[in-house]
Amino acid sequence: MTHYGFVIDSKSCISCHSCAVACKVENNLPDSIWWNRILTDGGPNMDTPAGTYPNLTIRNIPMGCQHCENPACVKVCPVGATYQDPETGVVRQDYDKCIGCRMCMSACPYTGVRSFNWEEPQYAIGQPMGSLDIPQHQKQVVEKCTMCWHRLAQGEKPACIEPCPARIRFWGDFDDPSSEVSQLIREREYMQLLPEQGTRPSVYYLV
Template sequence: MTHYGMAIDKKRCIACNTCCVGCKVENNLPENMWWNRVVNEGGENPDSPSGTYPELKMSAYTLSCQHCINPACVSVCPSEATYRDAETGIVMQDLDKCIGCNLCIEACPYGVRTLQEDEPVYYTDFALGGEGAPGHIAGTVEKCTFCHHRVVNGEQPFCVEVCPARARTFGDLDDPDSDLSKLIASRECEQLQLDAGTGPSVYLLV
């Protein structure tokens, strides 16, 4: 089994939202749905610093599904719609099984799942998205898939490919010789909410 994960370099990330928009296009996400978002660690508003001049500080990172080793969403799903893919380690959502009960949304400590309540509405009258990208069904819960449809074909997640600052690195965490494993070993890292016991597969390089 491969254990895919990602590192996001907070020193490189410029909070430009390119990864968020790229994700939306590649996965043909409906209006008002985002699988990836920028979290500003500065002030209360986007692009605003914390502190008092001249001692100001601001940084950002992007937040999406953490593709946990022990995903809380999987353990609570009554229909087995949420599962960890045995081949890739990517946490997936089977929309044909999902009953939209919201238990996975409540269980996820990262707040990265979205319920598609009504029939999906799109910005264009024709489908966007890459070949094999998942569809969207009313009454189901969605989230980042690490672009599983690309990864199984040997490609990178689209957010990695389009990042202008090259702040994102994707690879196999179980392979010590992967670029991702070497990067994590060489840098100071943090993971979100480790106390939740989920074992996130996304690292923030600080």
């Protein structure tokens, strides 16, 4: 069996948003849609620290779909438009099937990782960008990180991995004990987002 997922060394994230932009370009994301966002655990605004000088703290958490092993979204979709790939554990989304009820958005505990195309997708640039293999974006359906399914199919890593200048993003198979990601979570201390929700996310943050 294969269980794909990410390890992110959040300690070293500098919040440069390269991974988010790479995702946006690769997947030709419509305006105002971001599947991968850098969250700031700090002040009230993005990239601001908590506390008062000189006692400031900040932590950056890149967050997209957590590709949970026990996904809340898959259970509630009435038509099976969001489903878990049995071979890889990737949580997928079928735009053609989605009826736009937004039950999955409500069920997902990870605030904001699912987005809805509230209008006809529009693009800052007049021509499509990124991969030719991605499914066409559709108006009024739910979408989210696909783990770059189209790239996985060609034996490549997701688009967010390589552009990271700090090299803190890792992707691989957690079921393979010799994989980089398996080694990392064996050797390093990590946390997961909202473990109390019982969704068993496939994203590990090194701390």
